[in-house]
Amino acid sequence: MASRAAELFSEIDKLRVQLLLNVEGKTDCQYVEEEISHREILAHIENVIQGIVTSLSKNEAPVLTLPNRSSWANVSFDSAVGLQMSSGSSVTTIRSDCASSVTKFAQILKILSVIYRLVLSDSYATKRDIYYNNTQLFGSQKTVDGIVDDVSCMLKVPRRSLHVLATSKGLISGDLCYMEEDGTRIDCHSRSAAVAVSSNIAGIRNIVSSAKFVMIVEKDATFQRLLDDDFCSKLSPCIIITGKGVPDVNSRLMVRKLWDTLRIPIFALVDADPHGIEIMCIYKYGSVAMSFEAHSLTVPSVMWLGLLPSDLQRLQVPVDALIPLTERDKSKLNSLLKRPYLTSQSDWQKEMELMQQSKVKAEIQSLAAIAPDFLTNTYLPNKLHYGGWV
Known part of the structure; x- marks a missing residue:
């Protein structure tokens, strides 16, 4: 040696x-x-x-x-x-x-x-x-x-x-254009196909956007549904991005780049389960493994738009669309509730405690049990209008 x-x-x-x-x-x-x-x-x-x-x-x-x-x-x-x-x-x-x-x-x-x-x-x-x-x-x-x-x-x-x-796994779409470091002009407006998140976020320049907000989408399937429904132009000019589950560093860097450049609201759309909540927390607060790069990877302004555990009751999501929490889910939920950042997020804490009490979780797709187009035509528009974001 x-x-x-x-x-x-x-x-x-x-x-x-x-x-x-x-x-x-x-x-x-x-x-x-x-x-x-x-x-x-x-x-x-x-x-x-x-x-x-x-x-x-x-x-x-x-x-x-x-x-x-x-x-x-x-x-x-x-x-x-x-x-x-x-x-x-x-x-x-x-x-x-x-x-x-x-x-x-x-x-x-x-x-x-x-x-x-x-x-x-x-x-x-x-x-x-x-x-x-x-x-x-x-x-x-x-x-x-x-x-x-x-x-x-x-x-x-x-x-x-x-x-x-690192090769990026994330996708981005919406009211956004920018220049790659090699001079390539990227246009994310297409509704037929998303753009792969760049492998060199630091080299991106000349960002142009009229977006009113950015929405982080946990799953690729939900992202594709929003893309197919032309969500980014129907409701309000916006940007949607997905890291396809647990986000890679480039997807996190891109969200931070958009926040630093545009200073517009950033929302998270994740499953109402411990795994989805943890993914949202990675974007907002970072992860232990990459905590040495927190200043360039986290966006503390990220807001939890949905799917909330309280939405399941409020919207009366059909019981057969709900999933019982597994022992692993319960353990993850207990772990999340002990995280230091929960002390500053009382609303999040209440949502997680409600999940503990109800002992059920739900995927974003569960809203289709109410109506096939409920997510894009009702749920998200109402959430965003109610909050005064569009």
Whole structure:
């Protein structure tokens, strides 16, 4: 393992020399303007590698220390930001001389090496590219995904700044046009097909929209129904976006980008079940695993439009469209009620307590039991008119 580590950061040492050679050909002004953020990232990586070199020079086994991204002990809640990493009290130690962690040690070094090259050359790669560059080392795409996030957290550098892109799974449609970083003009107005969320949200510019609101839709099926019914133009100019369930980072970044740019209301349309509520909370408050990037991923202004547990009673949704809560649902619901952000959301708390009492849940599609077009022609228009949003 020591020889493998030495080989990897010997490679990075060469890149450092290349960086110095590149800088010599630029004026100070050019360097500061074009390379300052790159230089900071490279310096962070070099510091990690220097620590490994120092350990090896002392005949000690190199060790990497990562903040534990799954621990609530490292997270605090700020109502203006959401869940954010506040400390490194809970850490994970990756040792190069331990059989259980030596592979991950090598994987982290490899990804640090790839990132160093990408930043240095101002080029980009997808996480899929990284995986297929060395499938034997990584074993699975999921491993690469997790380590890229670990490295981002360890370096305290936003993932998008590491020049590693992720393939988006989200879709967006409505009153929206923007320019991609490569100059491609994107028009989201088409009612026949949605646009895939960009893989490079940071590169989006020239956003143009007359939308009155943005609506996050939990499920792709519901999103497609709204698209088919031309919802974005019939009621009021708006934007709809879905992360197809638990949202990927790009979908969350896009919602945040829209909020920062347009400053219009953002609503969430999710199933009236613990899973849907948690998905909404990820958009609004963030997740423990990505709390180190809370400032760019959360939108604390997100409002819960529906489907509310209280709607099931108010609208008299047919009993055969309701689903009993499973033990897993009950456990998830109890967990959500203990989350720190619930203390500032008394209305949400009441809705979840009502779900506990009724012991039933319902999908958005359950509204079709009232009428096939009830969601788009009655439910959403009434909700939005009642709130004064349209």
